[in-house]
Amino acid sequence: MENEHTQKLSRREFLKLIGAAASGLLMAAATANPSFASSGEELPPEEHWAMLYDATKCSGCRECEVACKSYNKLSEEDVDDLSGNTFTLIKLYQSEDGSQKSFRKFQCMHCVEPACAASCPVSALHKIENGPVIYDSYKCIGCRYCMQACAFGAPRYDWSLAYPLIRKCEMCYHRENGPACAEICPKQALMFGKRGDLIEIAKARIAVNAGKYFEDRVYGEFEGGGTSILILSAVPFEAIGLPALDPKPLPDRTRWALNIVPAIFFGVGGAMAAVYRSSKKSDKEAEEKKA
Amino acid sequence: MTSITLPIIKKQASIGTLVLLALAALGAFAALFRWVDGFDQVSSLSDSRPWGIWISFDLLVGVPISAGAFILAATVHIFHIEKYRPILRPALLTGFLGYLMVILALMVDLGQPQRIWHMLIYWNLHSPLFEVGMCVMTYTAVLLIEFSPPILEKLGWTGLLGFLKKISIPVVILGVTLSTMHQSSLGSLFLIVPLKMYPLWYTPLLPLIFLVSAISVGFGMVIFECALSHRFLGGHIRKDIFEGLSRGMLIALSVLLLIKLADLIAAGEMGLVFDGSFQSFMFLLENLIGIILPIAILLTPSLRTNTAWIFRAALLTVLGLILYRLNIGLVGMAGEPYFPQLLEVAVTVGVFSAGILAFGFAMKNLPLEEE
Numbered sequence: 011m012e013n014e015h016t017q018k019l020s021r022r023e024f025l026k027l028i029g030a031a032a033s034g035l036l037m038a039a040a041t042a043n044p045s046f047a048s049s050g051e052e053l054p055p056e057e058h059w060a061m062l063y064d065a066t067k068c069s070g071c072r073e074c075e076v077a078c079k080s081y082n083k084l085s086e087e088d089v090d091d092l093s094g095n096t097f098t099l100i101k102l103y104q105s106e107d108g109s110q111k112s113f114r115k116f117q118c119m120h121c122v123e124p125a126c127a128a129s130c131p132v133s134a135l136h137k138i139e140n141g142p143v144i145y146d147s148y149k150c151i152g153c154r155y156c157m158q159a160c161a162f163g164a165p166r167y168d169w170s171l172a173y174p175l176i177r178k179c180e181m182c183y184h185r186e187n188g189p190a191c192a193e194i195c196p197k198q199a200l201m202f203g204k205r206g207d208l209i210e211i212a213k214a215r216i217a218v219n220a221g222k223y224f225e226d227r228v229y230g231e232f233e234g235g236g237t238s239i240l241i242l243s244a245v246p247f248e249a250i251g252l253p254a255l256d257p258k259p260l261p262d263r264t265r266w267a268l269n270i271v272p273a274i275f276f277g278v279g280g281a282m283a284a285v286y287r288s289s290k291k292s293d294k295e296a297e298e299k300k301a
Numbered sequence: 302m303t304s305i306t307l308p309i310i311k312k313q314a315s316i317g318t319l320v321l322l323a324l325a326a327l328g329a330f331a332a333l334f335r336w337v338d339g340f341d342q343v344s345s346l347s348d349s350r351p352w353g354i355w356i357s358f359d360l361l362v363g364v365p366i367s368a369g370a371f372i373l374a375a376t377v378h379i380f381h382i383e384k385y386r387p388i389l390r391p392a393l394l395t396g397f398l399g400y401l402m403v404i405l406a407l408m409v410d411l412g413q414p415q416r417i418w419h420m421l422i423y424w425n426l427h428s429p430l431f432e433v434g435m436c437v438m439t440y441t442a443v444l445l446i447e448f449s450p451p452i453l454e455k456l457g458w459t460g461l462l463g464f465l466k467k468i469s470i471p472v473v474i475l476g477v478t479l480s481t482m483h484q485s486s487l488g489s490l491f492l493i494v495p496l497k498m499y500p501l502w503y504t505p506l507l508p509l510i511f512l513v514s515a516i517s518v519g520f521g522m523v524i525f526e527c528a529l530s531h532r533f534l535g536g537h538i539r540k541d542i543f544e545g546l547s548r549g550m551l552i553a554l555s556v557l558l559l560i561k562l563a564d565l566i567a568a569g570e571m572g573l574v575f576d577g578s579f580q581s582f583m584f585l586l587e588n589l590i591g592i593i594l595p596i597a598i599l600l601t602p603s604l605r606t607n608t609a610w611i612f613r614a615a616l617l618t619v620l621g622l623i624l625y626r627l628n629i630g631l632v633g634m635a636g637e638p639y640f641p642q643l644l645e646v647a648v649t650v651g652v653f654s655a656g657i658l659a660f661g662f663a664m665k666n667l668p669l670e671e672e
């Protein structure tokens with residue numbers, strides 16, 4: 011809450027100073043832009059749409075991939091990674107001696123504090139109030155900062171095109187029964203629900219099966235400030251390609267630098283004005299002396 | 302004698318111009334190819350390497366090497382150090398052209414270049430890239446205003462000229478402020494990738510390091526330009542100007558060295574510097590060439606008053622900055638191996654060639670000497 015408050019303050023300050031410095035045009039554009047209006051009721055993260063993927067239940071049938079392709083009208087292709095045409099993918103991980111193996115479902119993790127949305131200079135990517143991180147393609151300028159910022163490699167591009175758009179899972183946010191992939195899963199390895207409920211379900215499974223799950227915890231509860239895709243795994247998270255993010259949300263690492271921008275603006279501007287005055291004065295004095 | 306040497310100089314110049322024209326044309330062809338046929342026809346960009354040399358070189362190097370403009374504008378107009386006035390206009394010109402080149406390269410790099418103006422209407426105050434974009438756009442306009450007097454003089458538009466003179470001080474102050482902001486937030490761009498960037502380069506101080514390295518290379522570029530324009534366009538180098546600039550560069554480089562050292566020690570990463578990895582090699586190279594050698598030259602009494610050595614120190618500083626920014630954008634970033642395609646490099650080379658041509662044209666046709 012406190013964070014939100016300081017952000018809003020700095021927004022307003024920033025607006026003010028840009029308006030003063032640059033032009034009324036920018037000011038008008040900003041107020042006409044709906045993304046500046048407060049976004050209405052934001053649900054707390056435990057109420058967000060979420061999915062729980064239990065890798066120990068996944069049989070690798072890839073029904074979810076097929077359902078995703080068909081719902082999102084994506085063409086078939088033979089790839090071993092997410093792509094502009096593949097929003098989700100099941101990969102098999104095996105330890106070298108073959109004694110341990112695990113599947114992992116790749117897709118956008120729908121972070122509680124998404125790095126992609128914080129980075130996008132035109133707010134094309136943003137989290138809607140019930141959780142999914144979605145993409146307004148008509149805004150996108152194609153800078154690909156989101157691809158750079160995302161720790162999960164979710165945003166993808168079709169590089170064969172001259173004017174590509176970002177492609178990624180949007181949690182089927184406009185689909186009536188929720189995500190197509192979760193609905194089709196025959197093993198209930200993939201469950202759709204509210205983030206808070208799913209964390210409890212995951213914890214119940216951990217409690218019942220002591221020692222079965224890696225470190226007795228669910229990935230995504232805290233990582234990078236939390237994600238809406240929660241993952242249970244028997245093998246170490248890093249072994250199935252999950253990055254070891256600390257609980258500090260990625261956007262926090264940029265936030266301080268942006269929060270001091272107004273201070274830089276006024277500080278540097280003010281200092282320059284002061285120097286100008288004093289050096290002008292001493293110039294005059296020097297001239298008077300000469301005269 | 303003169304009747305013999307003059308044609309030779311002219312011939313050389315025209316060969317140089319022809320080469321630059323050819324390179325610019327090749328760049329234009331490559332750009333056209335990308336706009337018509339797609340990215341993978343000309344570039345090695347991929348999902349794991351979404352930013353290649355167009356960002357790591359054209360943007361991350363293009364912006365700091367144009368920093369001479371704001372440094373000199375502040376020196377002359379705000380600090381009233383008049384001795385630098387003769388080189389102010391050329392520096393403003395390079396700055397302005399530099400930013401135009403950055404924007405040109407972005408038009409090739411962006412996936413939806415026709416929407417570049419979207420930043421004006423769809424804001425995101427949490428995005429460092431938004432800040433960079435806004436500052437670069439506004440600052441390019443500021444540079445145009447700062448640089449327009451010679452053009453207006455030539456056109457004889459005295460009315461507008463008078464008006465611009467009246468608002469010149471606030472405009473210069475705005476320019477310095479905007480430069481401080483975007484030179485540093487270019488570094489903030491990478492604060493959000495703590496896991497992807499090699500620890501030798503990732504630090505919360507990235508914005509500060511970007512700003513100070515931009516200032517050092519701003520001085521370096523002005524020295525470089527002075528020397529080159531002296532060599533190719535005649536005129537005389539004023540030694541006091543040269544030495545003054547080199548002192549500015551020395552101070553900036555020393556501050557940079559201190560920040561980088563303190564940061565490494567505080568993060569306990571000294572071991573990584575000498576662990577023999579490719580990254581450690583590139584890191585050492587960047588700092589040796591770009592910081593330590595030029596500092597050593599400028600501290601050596603017999604060299605620091607020698608214009609040829611000052612020029613070399615400036616050249617090293619610029620090279621070091623190029624290495625630093627390429628290390629940040631490519632070497633230090635996790636991802637599949639990336640090696641740019643020939644046509645991808647052609648775009649970068651073409652944009653710079655066009656910039657040099659435009660600079661030469663302006664030097665010849667605009668009254669850049671100020672009394």
Ligand code: SF4
Nearest residue numbers: 118119121126160164
């Ligand atoms: S996983 Fe990546 S793309 Fe998905 S919400 Fe998080 S940061 Fe954005």
Ligand code: SF4
Nearest residue numbers: 130150151153154156
């Ligand atoms: S590529 Fe598009 S969606 Fe991604 S950060 Fe840039 S503008 Fe935003």
Ligand code: SF4
Nearest residue numbers: 078098179181189191
């Ligand atoms: S939520 Fe929808 S878009 Fe995302 S992986 Fe599942 S089916 Fe595909």
